[in-house]
Amino acid sequence: MDQDAIKNFISGLPKAELHLHIEGTFEPELMFGIAERNHIDLKYNSVDDLKSAYDFNNLQEFLDIYYSGTNVLIEEQDFYDLTWAYLQKIHSQNVLHTEIFFDPQTHTSRGVAFDKVISGIHRALGDGRSKLGISSFLILSFLRHLSEESAFQTLEEALPYKSWITAIGLDSSEKGHPPNKFERVFTKAQAEGFLTVAHAGEEGSPEYVWEALKLLQVSRIDHGNRSLEDSLLIDELVKRKMSLTVCPLSNLKLKVVRDMTQHPLAKMLDKGMMATVNSDDPAYFGGYVNENYEAVAVALKLTKGQIVQLAKNSFTASFLNEVEKKAMIEKVDLYYRDQKN
Numbered sequence: 557m558d559q560d561a562i563k564n565f566i567s568g569l570p571k572a573e574l575h576l577h578i579e580g581t582f583e584p585e586l587m588f589g590i591a592e593r594n595h596i597d598l599k600y601n602s603v604d605d606l607k608s609a610y611d612f613n614n615l616q617e618f619l620d621i622y623y624s625g626t627n628v629l630i631e632e633q634d635f636y637d638l639t640w641a642y643l644q645k646i647h648s649q650n651v652l653h654t655e656i657f658f659d660p661q662t663h664t665s666r667g668v669a670f671d672k673v674i675s676g677i678h679r680a681l682g683d684g685r686s687k688l689g690i691s692s693f694l695i696l697s698f699l700r701h702l703s704e705e706s707a708f709q710t711l712e713e714a715l716p717y718k719s720w721i722t723a724i725g726l727d728s729s730e731k732g733h734p735p736n737k738f739e740r741v742f743t744k745a746q747a748e749g750f751l752t753v754a755h756a757g758e759e760g761s762p763e764y765v766w767e768a769l770k771l772l773q774v775s776r777i778d779h780g781n782r783s784l785e786d787s788l789l790i791d792e793l794v795k796r797k798m799s800l801t802v803c804p805l806s807n808l809k810l811k812v813v814r815d816m817t818q819h820p821l822a823k824m825l826d827k828g829m830m831a832t833v834n835s836d837d838p839a840y841f842g843g844y845v846n847e848n849y850e851a852v853a854v855a856l857k858l859t860k861g862q863i864v865q866l867a868k869n870s871f872t873a874s875f876l877n878e879v880e881k882k883a884m885i886e887k888v889d890l891y892y893r894d895q896k897n
């Protein structure tokens with residue numbers, strides 16, 4: 557398959573996205589627009605000036621810029637606009653279902669009310685459903701560089717909005733902030749009925765993945781790249797059919813992998829792991845879901861069958877119910893069959 561054929565095949569393929577930080581979809585053009593209407597000065601003179609700062613050596617260098625970009629988000633409408641722009645974008649990429657992280661502490665710590673953040677996102681997701689036919693779930697993610705107490709407080713603030721939130725996640729600076737720091741708050745979250753996921757094994761050691769499984773009882777591991785360093789862990793992940801939400805362009809931009817040809821995704825699939833492809837923070841890493849599929853498909857010379865497997869995995873690993881999953885997977889099969897004829 558040449559590159560155009562791969563691109564076309566991926567673009568029509570029905571997909572789900574399971575690892576996406578809504579704050580990471582903040583495109584520079586929208587950032588400048590919202591900054592202006594909120595009368596906030598960005599320290600960059602232009603979109604190009606801002607984009608030139610998107611050059612990272614590790615996760616922390618990215619996070620510093622990512623958090624500073626959120627400073628212009630103040631009103632409910634800002635969170636709506638941010639989410640709506642993302643939904644329109646993925647609609648053009650044939651993403652039928654998305655499960656979105658949001659980081660409330662990034663906003664509440666600046667004095668923006670939890671209600672404004674979640675109401676704007678929730679309203680856009682409702683419009684995504686009614687106007688674009690995109691189904692979605694929301695995942696509240698704790699910032700792991702902050703304290704356990706702050707996570708407990710955030711969970712408390714979320715309880716009145718329980719019906720809008722499907723799962724609790726864990727993101728931000730991984731090293732030095734192992735999952736065990738959040739065991740008690742995740743236990744409480746589960747008792748309140750939330751599912752759990754956690755970023756683990758992006759920069760952190762395989763031990764962080766073990767902890768996420770055993771202490772946080774996660775339904776998915778976000779990233780999980782470094783799991784491949786531990787053969788017992790690989791066996792455990794395969795046995796549990798544990799899904800990994802892998803983010804290829806993120807891994808490249810944050811230097812988790814040296815080169816896309818070295819990306820562990822092919823190895824994960826070979827070993828029978830439930831890997832999925834996602835965009836993480838598309839406005840910062842140079843691509844949405846389709847560009848992530850394309851990058852790995854080309855670099856790792858994936859077959860059409862493997863690309864289709866990734867799309868099916870994205871639905872299998874989602875929080876949709878079994879009937880919904882089956883219907884989505886049938887759409888993938890139908891597409892593949894049509895493409896063969």
Ligand code: HPA
Pocket residue numbers: 577580615622727728729730755758806836837
């Ligand atoms: O890839 C990530 N890792 C950890 N925290 C994050 N917050 C946004 N993206 C990420």
Ligand SMILES: [Zn+2]
Pocket residue numbers: 575576577727755778836
């Ligand atoms: Zn992430």
